[in-house]
Amino acid sequence: MKKFSLVLLLAVLTGLSALRAADIIGTITLNGTPPPEVPYTPLMNDSTCSAMYTTPPTTHFYVVGPNHELADAIVSLKGVTGKSTGANQPPVVMDQKGCLYQPQILAMQTGQKLVVKNSDTCIHNVHCVPAVAGNPESNQVQMPGGPDLDFTFSQPEMFMKFKCDVHPWMFAWVSVFDSPYYCISDKEGKFVIKNVPAGKYTVEADHRKLGTLTKDVEVKDSDVTVNFTFDVK
Amino acid sequence: MSENVLVKLNRPLHWFAVLTALFTFLLLGAGGLVTSHEAGMSVPDWPNSYGYNMFLFPPSKWIGGIFYEHTHRLMASGVGLMTTILALWLFGRNARPFMRWMGLILPILGIASEILFPNRWLDGVLYGATGFISYVASFFWPSCERSVRWMRWLGVAAFLLVVVQGVLGGLRVVLADAQLGIFHAIAGQSFFVLTAAIALFTSRWWQNLRPDRAGAALPAVGAHGVTRPVETNLRTLVLFTTVLIFCQLIIGATMRQQHAGLAIPDFPLAYGKIWPDTSPAAVQSYNEHRMNVIAENAITAPQIILQMIHRLVALAIFFLTVTCAWQARRQLGKTDSLAKLAWFWLGLILAQILLGAATIWSNKAADVATAHVLGGALSLVTGALWCAIAFRRSAALPEIAPAATISGAFGGAPAMAANK
Numbered sequence: 001m002k003k004f005s006l007v008l009l010l011a012v013l014t015g016l017s018a019l020r021a022a023d024i025i026g027t028i029t030l031n032g033t034p035p036p037e038v039p040y041t042p043l044m045n046d047s048t049c050s051a052m053y054t055t056p057p058t059t060h061f062y063v064v065g066p067n068h069e070l071a072d073a074i075v076s077l078k079g080v081t082g083k084s085t086g087a088n089q090p091p092v093v094m095d096q097k098g099c100l101y102q103p104q105i106l107a108m109q110t111g112q113k114l115v116v117k118n119s120d121t122c123i124h125n126v127h128c129v130p131a132v133a134g135n136p137e138s139n140q141v142q143m144p145g146g147p148d149l150d151f152t153f154s155q156p157e158m159f160m161k162f163k164c165d166v167h168p169w170m171f172a173w174v175s176v177f178d179s180p181y182y183c184i185s186d187k188e189g190k191f192v193i194k195n196v197p198a199g200k201y202t203v204e205a206d207h208r209k210l211g212t213l214t215k216d217v218e219v220k221d222s223d224v225t226v227n228f229t230f231d232v233k
Numbered sequence: 234m235s236e237n238v239l240v241k242l243n244r245p246l247h248w249f250a251v252l253t254a255l256f257t258f259l260l261l262g263a264g265g266l267v268t269s270h271e272a273g274m275s276v277p278d279w280p281n282s283y284g285y286n287m288f289l290f291p292p293s294k295w296i297g298g299i300f301y302e303h304t305h306r307l308m309a310s311g312v313g314l315m316t317t318i319l320a321l322w323l324f325g326r327n328a329r330p331f332m333r334w335m336g337l338i339l340p341i342l343g344i345a346s347e348i349l350f351p352n353r354w355l356d357g358v359l360y361g362a363t364g365f366i367s368y369v370a371s372f373f374w375p376s377c378e379r380s381v382r383w384m385r386w387l388g389v390a391a392f393l394l395v396v397v398q399g400v401l402g403g404l405r406v407v408l409a410d411a412q413l414g415i416f417h418a419i420a421g422q423s424f425f426v427l428t429a430a431i432a433l434f435t436s437r438w439w440q441n442l443r444p445d446r447a448g449a450a451l452p453a454v455g456a457h458g459v460t461r462p463v464e465t466n467l468r469t470l471v472l473f474t475t476v477l478i479f480c481q482l483i484i485g486a487t488m489r490q491q492h493a494g495l496a497i498p499d500f501p502l503a504y505g506k507i508w509p510d511t512s513p514a515a516v517q518s519y520n521e522h523r524m525n526v527i528a529e530n531a532i533t534a535p536q537i538i539l540q541m542i543h544r545l546v547a548l549a550i551f552f553l554t555v556t557c558a559w560q561a562r563r564q565l566g567k568t569d570s571l572a573k574l575a576w577f578w579l580g581l582i583l584a585q586i587l588l589g590a591a592t593i594w595s596n597k598a599a600d601v602a603t604a605h606v607l608g609g610a611l612s613l614v615t616g617a618l619w620c621a622i623a624f625r626r627s628a629a630l631p632e633i634a635p636a637a638t639i640s641g642a643f644g645g646a647p648a649m650a651a652n653k
Contacts, residue, residue: 123294
């Protein structure tokens, strides 16, 4: 009986160890002064699109807070694949509003649905330009008030380009992961990758303009903090 | 009429050929605007436009990039029609039976289209209408003699090229293949050379370069009213320069189809240096500082190197055209038409270099970049026609070869050789 209890205890402990998970949290900051954002001049030259603005909107290449917090950086676990839960996740939504994509930086899983809406009163074409084999390029019309367009991707890819050729200033960048372990830094530069199983990982932070940073971490039974600082070269 | 006699009395045909070449030039400009505005994929379907028959697409929907792409398609259709007429015209009255057959075949195709695609009934109507027009036009078709065989083949080649060019453009959209865009651009430039050559070959001026029946060359006027030969070395030099310009246009088309804006944003230096740093760290830094609203793609080291090659080839072309102009003046005299053309060519190249610089200084403004494309097209055509005239003139010289032999052998073929 004693022997059996011990075996049971060991089994439970082993099981608990396998189930152990924690969050990887951190902050992204930017060191240096980024180039100033530029106004969407071509947008203001378009009568339909400019009617939606009183002042010209500007690009958002570098979304930086007052304390150098950097938004729109994508943080993920490098090399973790084959763990996608995308098919069971709610869709990621991207809208075309004011002749701009909102949001412009997105992340999703393989097999997850991306829904593209058109809230504008004008025609857009949604032109997806993947660079990885297996993710098909497509170019679809979306009339004002037309039905939503759905996209799914089978291969992981960083910063897949979406564009509208009718309004050539419209771009969005969608990153596709083969696992649920990723997130996008918010306006305070913060990120959380939830429920990471125990183990050793390389955490990767990607910014479309600033490139890639990596750090090695070990996840045990408590949250792990890892911060990244990008430099403007 | 002899096979060696061109269409020398057919002035309407000549002016129609000139008009076709002119429209082709405008079409190149429209194509340049499409790429400059990054609008090539703004109409995702082809041959339809947003599901409409291309010719019935409502103008109210021609917004943004659609305007440039759809206008380009319509203009291309117009040039296609003009080229078809030109090719048929080169066959003279012999085209009539063909047109009548088309008048029967096209309506049958239209009926087949109605049966197979009942929801696209307008396509069938257009087939039928085209067939009807072709049939009716055959009764009013010019009753002129057909042109010489090689001219007829040139017309057929133009027709085939314009069809291939249209399909290339369509496939570039449907297959979303940017590399096809490079071929589309180059085929467009080649087609412009072809239509300009047909316009030249149908001109009275060109035919006056032909030896007369007695074997004496008609005046290919030199400095003192004497026919001057164009030496082989000068012809070779101009031909080489023209080929180099064609290569330069391929490089330019490749750069434009990368859709990445300017790989180097400054001129005459490159990122402040004579030769830019293309290390990964430097390229990363360039990308961090690029703030393009349109064509916002990251640039790569090969793209930077390609633009440097484009600049170096431009420099080589400049020095070559200076040499051509100088040699032409020295050998032919300053009043000779080919010498004048060579100096005009040099002026074009200078303007083209300035336009290239302006393209960079304006951060690739669409109108400036398109003017640069058109400058390239004019430079290529000028070189090609110069070669054609020089080869024709030299071949017509009695002291080089008996004119009768040349007439019999070529019937104008030197011009074709120059265009190869």
